[in-house]
Amino acid sequence: MSTSVTSAPVNPTKKYAVVERALGGKVISIETGKLAKQATGAVVVRLGDTMTLVATVVAAGREGLDFFPMTVDYREKVYSAGKFPGGFIKREGRPSTKEILTSRLIDRPLRPLFPADYRMEVQIQAGPISADRVNDPDVISILGASASLTIAPDVPFLGPIGAIRLGRIDGTLVPFPTADEMAESDLDLVVASTREKVTMIEGFGKELPEPEMLEAILEAHRLNQELITLQLELREAIGLPPLVHPEPAPDPLLEELYRRYAADLREVKKIKLKQERNAATKELQERVVAEMAPEPSPGQEPSPDAPTPLQVKSAFYTLQERVVRELILDGYRSDGRGPKDLRPISCEVSLLPCAHGSAIFQRGETQALVTTVLGTGADEQKVDGIMEEYSKKFYLDYNMPSFAVGEVRPIRGPGRREIGHGMLAERSVAPVLPDPQRFPYTIRVVSDILESNGSSSMASVCGATLSLMDAGVPISDPVGGISIGLVEDPKSHRHILLTDIIGDEDHFGDMDFKVAGTQHGITGIQLDVKNVGLSEEIIRGALDQAREARVEILRTMLRAIKRPRDSISMNAPRLIQLQIDPQKIGMLIGPGGKTIRRLQEETGTKIDVEDTGIVTIASPSAAGAEECRDRIEGMTAGVQLGKIYEGRVMSVKDFGAFVELLPGQDGMVHISELTDGYINSVSDVCRVGDTMLVKVIAIDEQDRVKLSRRQALAERGIADTVESKPRPPAGEGGDRGPRSGGGDRGPRSGGGGRGPGGPPPRDRDRDRR
Structure with a gap:
């Protein structure tokens, strides 16, 4: 672990300084005095080749404000990654989901660290100016926001805070994991903290037991102390005095x-x-x-002291x-419950006949209507940004209309809160979903909050589990969630933890600690505080209390539906996946897509083909999907000797008919193999476009296929309806030659015969007779 401080005057109005520190084998640096020098405080934080610029401006607040007017905006400029914006308009537009979530991530640990009566306007703007697509700029933007406030003169910021992301690979915690490391990690944990306490947690894991999650949180808090020291060194390097946190005056x-x-x-x-x-x-x-x-009486001047x-x-x-x-x-909750008591819970599934899965989850005065819809690969959500583009096969949307809280307000698009709650529920449920190879559907879950009085995001988690099971999605374990509140007396340090908080307890309490998970462990955790942070004792107690409540909630949920349904809804599309040889993708698609289009039209399906050879078939009916699968398997497996096919007659010659067995593959039925009797012409049996049952009787070394209609009919026990004469004795003019050569399509050298093994040239004198 090392620290270095350098200082070099660049501009007389803003002193230049840069500090850096090695942490977990990665170097973090914070620089100020070079960019955005008219901001109240501005820094550039660097991790690897990812650099994020954070600028803070503090200005006089508007008169009459009764709240702290702080705004945080995180925006990604894709030039930072050497990319062009996607879409028709080549300019960044409205904030993406990632940008909104990162803005919230920055805001949440900073907002409680201002005096309660502070009314100056604070605007924090952050975003990467260089992105290496390896190190995510989101967490270092929290660090940059704290540093910009720490070096802002005369701002009563009760920080600084440290912020770090931890991954876990093979049981080992990894600070600031790269994108490749996160792909192997079973934990994604972001923790922000002051010197003494934890101020924000956002974490998702693959059913991590509570002791392991607590260990990771405490390790993150320990590492954050290094990042706090780094910011104080930066403040000292630019010549600012030590931070002073005055006590608020009584009102x-x-x-x-x-x-x-x-x-x-x-x-x-x-x-x-x-x-x-x-x-x-x-x-x-x-x-x-x-x-x-x-109100003053008419003609009376209001008192200036009133x-x-x-x-x-x-x-x-x-x-x-x-x-x-x-x-x-004093031990009294508004609704009369004890500190660990849950409100009454009721669950119901299969409410909506047209949705593929539906559920109502009601806990006290909080009600979530959650629906599930299953789709195909075409319904996947494409996600682009400064990191690599990817597709999501599962997404959860959260909506809370104004009537849920008895209010009137305009209907607009989803706000930051709705996007944040939806992502928390989505990432909490995602670890229990089946592998796409096993369940190839794209899954969309929508949580509509119809009543709200406390922890609607955790109601969405519970409702999503019920809805997914009702839709027949084979989740590995049900997921439940609960919110734990806190009221702490800062003078006596006496505190009480509250299970299943209601609105007033959320608004006026010290924290909203949401924990989601299965019976085995935690899948999602989110902490927001309104005080200056939590001690280890409180975090440990909250995790234990949340587990007790979660197990009780899961028991209630399982009374409504014990396990995922054995089959998906009749309204859902039928999906079948199969693996073909990637070299045969061209055969399946055909010239200009002709083959795959015809296959989709004839079977009423939709076919998606990946470069790896994975073929996904979607159909409104199981029969259509299965027919399409059988045809693709037959097509890509190649023609098999001895197998009977139903083919289409593509052309008719004097010596036989060419029949398409599979798209792009055909064979010849010699005239002698059309029927047991004698016929004058091939057209007596078939014409172009007819379907014909044929058996593969030979495949030569050049993959030329010889077919027999008469053997196929005999093997299937089907009577031949073609009118024919008895076959003439061998050696007479009617003998068409041995059958063994019936598959050769080319003429014999030196003859005018119909082909190898075909009948000899006709006796023209006999014809005249």
Whole structure:
């Protein structure tokens, strides 16, 4: 482990400095004073050849704000990876899912580390300026955001924070894993922390037991201390004094509201039903505003010392937080539950007849309607960005309309919260899905939140599991999820953990710790805090409490449906996969796609062919898919000696007929092999376009195929309906020659016969007779 600090003046207004440190065999560097020098604080963080620029600007807030106006935007410019933007417009447009998720990842650990009364506008903009497609710039952008705030003068940031991603390969934790290392890892864990506590966790694993997940979180917290030290060295290198975190001043208005209205608010917050509780809270707030900030009488000037209605409303919100926290620490929850009690849970499946799978998951006043739709390879989601393009065969979308919380607001596209909740649920469920080779369907799950009062993302996880099983998706284990809350008294350090938090406990509590997993271990974990972070004791307790609740939830879920259905919905397409020789892909596709198009039209299927020779057949019916599979197998396996085929007559000659057995492969039925009797002409038996049952009787060294109609009919026990005469005795003019040569299509040298083994030239004198 090494540290180096260099300083060289580049610009008189911004001192240049760069610091670096080796961590886990990888070098992290932070540079400032060279780019974006008019920002309040700007840094470039480098890992490998990936460099991300983070610029922070702090400006005076708008008058009357009652919240902290911080915005975070992470945007990827694809020039950083030496690429052009995809699509028709060759310019970056609206933020992608990855950009939105990374913006949230940066925001979540920083927002709690500002004083509660801070109202300056803070804008953080981050994004890669160089991307090596090996090292992901998302986590080093968190580090850059913290560093830019750390070197911003006069900003009361309660940091810095360290941020690191850990992978795990063969049981060994790997800091800042590369893309190739992540492909082998059974853990993707991002942890941000201060000197003392963990402030953010985002992790996904392949059913990791709680002790192993805790070990990884604590190791990440330990490594983060090196990254915090690095930022403090950068601040010192540019000549800024050590960070000072002043204590917030008491609020006289809040103390007055507490003295006069705390008792009334306690009674309101004990109302069990959410809608009634909210209505009573609003009524009390209106009374408080009217009494604390009354409108002046006509002609009367308002007192300059009197609070404004906006100030009273802001103080009343803080009063709610204080009262709710006191109630919880005294052992009282609004709905009367104990700290570890779950709300009543009900589950139902197969509600929607046209969806391939559907479920309702209800927990208290949170209700998720979750549906599953199965599709083909054409339905895969293409994902492009600065990393390598890839396709997703599983995706989960989360929607929460305004009526879910009894509100009125315009209908817009999915917001950051909806995208974040959907990805959390998606990645939590993904580890239990079957391998695409076993279950080749593209899977889309949609969670519509119809009621919300606490942890709708974890309700989506539970509902997704039920819906997938109802659709017949053979998941390896059911996944459940739960959210654990926290209320901690910072003075006495007394705390209480709350299972299955409701809205007020989320809003006014100190954390929302979501944990999803199976009976064997964790598949998804996400921590958001509103305080300055969590200790090891609290993290350990939350993981244990979440496991107890998860096991109970899984038991309830399995009463609705015990295992995945034996077959998929009748409404779902039938998919069959088979492997063919890659060298025969051209034969399957045919010239200009003629063969594969004809096959799709005749069987009513859709065929996808991969370069590896994997063929996926999709059909509305099982019969169509199976017919298509049989034809492809027959086509790519080649013509087999002794096998009977139903072929199509492609051409008729004097000496026989050419029959297509498989696309691009045909054989000849000699006139003597058409029927047992004697016929004057091949057209007595068949014409071009007819279907004909034939048996392969010979394949010569040049792969020329000889066929027999009469042997095929005899073997299948089918009566020949062709009218014919008895065969003339051998040696007479009617003898067409030995059968053994009937497959040779070329004329014999020196003769006008029909072909090798065919009948001799006709006796013209006999014909005249």
